[in-house]
Amino acid sequence: MKFNRRDFLKMGGGAGIAIALGGGLWNWTQSPSPLKTNPPGVERWVPTVCGQCMGGCGILVRVIDGWATNITGNPLHPVNRGTLCPKGIAGLQGLYDPDRIRSPLKRVGKRGEGRWQPIVWEEALQRVTDLLKDLRKNAEPHRLVVLGGRYRGLMRLLWERFMEAYGSPNYIDNQFRWEGMPMEGLFLTQALHQSPIYDFENAQYILSFGVPLLDSYWFPIHALKAFGHFRRGRVGQRGRLVQIECRLSITGIKADEWIPIRPGTEGLLALGIAHMLIKEGLYHKEFVSQKSFGFESWIDPEGKPHLGFKEFVLSEFPPRRVFEKTGVPVETIIRLAREFAENQPSLAIGYRDRPFHQMAVAALNGLVGGIDRPGGLLIPKSIPFQPFPPVIKDRLAQKGREMERIDEGLSKVFQIDRPYLFAKNSVSGSPYRPEVLFLYYTNPLFSNPHPEIFRKALDQIPYIVSFSPYMDDSTQYADLVLPDHTPLERWQDDPMFLNSGVPVLGIRQPSIAPLYQTRATGDVLITIAKKLGNEIQKAFPWKDFEDLLLYGLRGIFDSRRGDVFGLEFDESWIRILQRGGWWDPSYKSFEEFWRLLKERGGWWDPLYDFGEWERLFKTPSKKFEFFARGLKKVLSLKEKEDSFFLPHWEDKKKEGEKDYPFQLHIFKTMSLGGGRNANQPWLQEIAGPHLFERWTTWIEINPKTAMELGITDGDWIWIESPFGKIKGKARLYKGAMPQVVSIPFGLGHRSGGRWAERIGENPYHLLGLELDPLTGQPLQESIGVKIYKA
Ligand code: SF4
Structure with missing residues (x-):
């Protein structure tokens, strides 16, 4: 059943509307057995937010x-x-997974063995409280570490507050770099520590440097809708998408053009295109001269001359040199540059590659003036939650917070956490070892490249608590499991941004009562804080997470911004109202605001303010920087040459090329991309739709390459790197480049219930541990592999 806005209006909202089946608005469509009449049930539709990925879509649960x-x-x-x-x-399959964890579990066997004893919540909470009290008794609160994963909103602030009041500096974000938007590129050019937003739908021409826009993008449905608008939503105007990647993905199939490229050289191609834009004078002269810094060579206040982007790119990245490394023909580079300049507004989007490769893609947007304009790169305003009151720390908490972080602190430049240093330092014991580890929405033994280093780290930690609703590779390694509700059973805010740069806050509310003896982790944390007593307890004046959510929402109500999702207002209408200078929301009191939030699903502020340059450029020059002066300021790297601060290309290490002649490419699919959904059989059934693959790991090989190796379609083959080997089913695919073999991520769980466990292989076991020196995060780069018949 599908609703439109008018249906919703007729329904009178959503939550709390109960309609007797048969006599109500919606008719029972499944025919009951003629022999037995079912009594009418009571039906309601609950608006909430899907929790199957980070897409933030609003759903109605029947x-x-x-x-x-x-x-x-x-x-x-x-x-x-x-x-x-x-x-x-498929969200219901997550809710009704028969292998869900149904109560707190205490480990009784060896670690990782999978032998558990169910216990009651009181015992479990007492165990955690005693552990945390002991750490403080020993004056070691800093040895509590939280590894947090992919989630957003007030829950993150709650965790940070808990750690602050308790006295540990070690909340470590384990959303490793590849999974996000190109934040480092944004920092280098605009000195902002946040994600850029791309206004896809209003662009005319998109150069996608390997972004899985229509496969497994950060906001999959929102991106698909934007693509529809970009392609056919504007009368007489059809956007053009050029997909540059080493494997023909679904995005490539749907694009107007696929440009095959050697893996890891996308940033170099961006520099080749920049070369042509500058050489042919195709760049946006006004933006470059008035709103950017470092395009021309310059002289600093001490009189020292510095190299500019123009001179650097013209001398270093002529198309012929770019062709030699990327494999993209010279004439294609020239054509792409011309198309990118001529089809305005044009937009370059890249993945979270090495920082300076991200900067090279960002520089293309700077060259065409594609910053802060419709169809360009936008910087959204934040959601005005009410700030929490300051935490009053006791003496132990103060001392604990002053200790060095176990991951050696945020990366100096990019202000991001370094989970790999946490793992390495936990193994080495320097600066110290964690005593207690909490795992929240993260599964490092599965979803981090080179999971082995995390397994070694976990081996060194005396006590591990996991808050997962499901058994997974890392939870299997815990000593205690405090199972969370699934997203359909809990309260949660879900803040995000539309492609048009406007903030949206979805409200996740319980659609049904919890099925099992699970508890929302937000409630559990508040309970533990209260059990710890004194100043820690005082930092949590809320009854539970719903109470805390209401506290945060009051800031939005008081801000006099935006409105709840509308039944009759459309975006343009609100814009007109707001341009008229008056604000007329659908609610008059906070209570009404809260009721409408629950009935309609959330709040948004559909107005984006263009031209607030001081918000967009926090750089020393207050402009878009082709020369990263912000970075130079942070690092004080006097000894580095100017070219270090300009968008440039860093070649990967060349090791063992002869023994490992193929390049490995790991990709993500829409159904299993996040690595969390393999426990849902519907999604296993559609794992690889372009090759009709399911329930197994397949390896995509170019047919000609396969023929040379004597491999036929469907053969079982080994793929081996210097770090490990896995077996998979060979699939001959014309969309594979001859020297590249591609494997999907998402299968190969060693734990996770009947539909996930031991199905397929995890290609992250093939990866080594080369970390980017600036971010401390693993490099997303192809490594060499060999393949042979099993
Ligand atoms: S994109 Fe799909 S899985 Fe992700 S939030 Fe939207 S509906 Fe849910």
């Missing part, structure tokens, strides 16, 4: 007699406007 029976899209939610991806539809 609940009959207290059971969630169906999920459809919320037509009011601006992220997805009523549509869903297959993962969203």
Whole structure:
């Protein structure tokens, strides 16, 4: 069943509307058995937010007699406007997974062996409280470490507050770099520590440097909707997408053009295109001269001359040299540069490659003036939550917070956490070892490249607590499991941004009562804080997470910005109202605001303010920087040459090329991309739609290469790197480049229930541990592999 906005209006909102089946608005569509008549059930539709990925789509959950029976899209939610991806539809399979953890579990066997004893919550909470009290008794609160994963909103602030009040500096974000937007490129050019937003739908021409826009993008449905608008949503105007990548993905298939490129050289191609834009004078002269710094060579206040981007790019990246490394023909480079300049607004998007490769892609947007304009790169305003009151720390907490972080602190330049240094330092014991580790929404033994280093780290930690609703590779390694509710059973805020740069806050509310003896981790943390007593308890004046959520929401209410998702207002109408200078939201009191949030699914502020340059450029020059003066200021790297601060290309190490002649490329699919959904059989069934692959790991090989190796379609083959080997099914694919073999990520769980465990292989075991010196994060680069028949 699909709703439109008018249906929603007729329904009178959503939550709390109960309609007796048969006599209500919606008719029972499944025919009951003629022999037995079912009594009518009580039906309601609950607006909430899908939790299957980070896409933030609004959903309506159909609940009959207290059971969630169906999920459809919320037509009011601006992220997805009523549509869903297959993962969203499969959300019920996450809720009803028969292998869900049903109560707290205490390990009774050896670590990782999988022998557990169910215990009651009181015992579990007492165990954690005693452990934490002991750490403080020994004056070692800093030895509590939290590894947190992919989630957002107030839960993150809650964890940080807990650690501050308790006295540990070690909340470590384990969202490793590849999974995000190109933040480092944004910092180098605009000195902002946040994610850029790309206004896809209003662009005319997109150069995608390996971004899986239509496969496994950060906001999959929102990106798909934007693509639809970009392609066909504007009368007489059809956007053009050029996909540059080493394997023909679904995005490549749907693009107007696929440009095959050697893996890891996308940033170099961006520099080759920049060369041609400058050489042919095709760049945006006004933006470059008035809003940018470092394009021309310059002289600093001490009189020292510095190299500019123009001179550097013209001398270092002529198309012929770029062709030799990337494999992209010279004439293609020239044509792409011309198309990129002529089809305005044009947009270059890249993945979270090495920082200076990200900067090379960002520089293309600077060259065409594609910053802060419709169809360009946008910087959204934040959501005005009410700030929490300051934490009053006791003496132990103060001392603990002053200790060095176990990951040696945030990366100096980019202000990001370094989970790999946490792992290495936990193994070495320097500066110290963690005593207690909490795992929240993260599974480092599966979803981090080179998981072995995390396994060694976990071996060194005396006590591990996991808050996962499901058994997974890392939870299997815990000593205690405090199972969270699934997203369909809990309260949570879900803040995000639309491609048009406007903030949206989805409200996740319980659609049904918890099925098992699980508890929301937010509630659990507040309970533990209260049990710890004194100043820690005082830092948490809230009854539970819902109470805390209401506290945060009051800031939005008081800000006099935006409105709840509308039934009758459309975006343009609100814009007109706001341009008129008056604000007329749908609510008059906070209570009404809260009721409407629950009924409609959330809040948004549909106005983006263009031209606030001081918000966009926090650089020393207050301009877009082709020369990263912000970086130079942070690092004081006097000894580095100017070219270090300009977008440049860093070649990868060349080791063992002869023994490992193929390049490995790991990709993510829409259904299993996040690595979390392999426990859902519907998604296993559609794992590789372009090759009709399912329930196994396949390896994509170019047919000609396969023929030379004597491999035929469907053969079982080994793929081996210097770090490990895995077995998979060979699939001959014309979209594979001859020297590149590609494997999907998402399978190969060693734990996770009947539908995930021991199905397929995890290609991250093939990766080594080369860390980027600036970020401390693993490099997303192809490594050499060999392949042979099993
Ligand atoms: S894109 Fe993500 S959030 Fe949206 S429906 Fe699919 S899984 Fe859910």
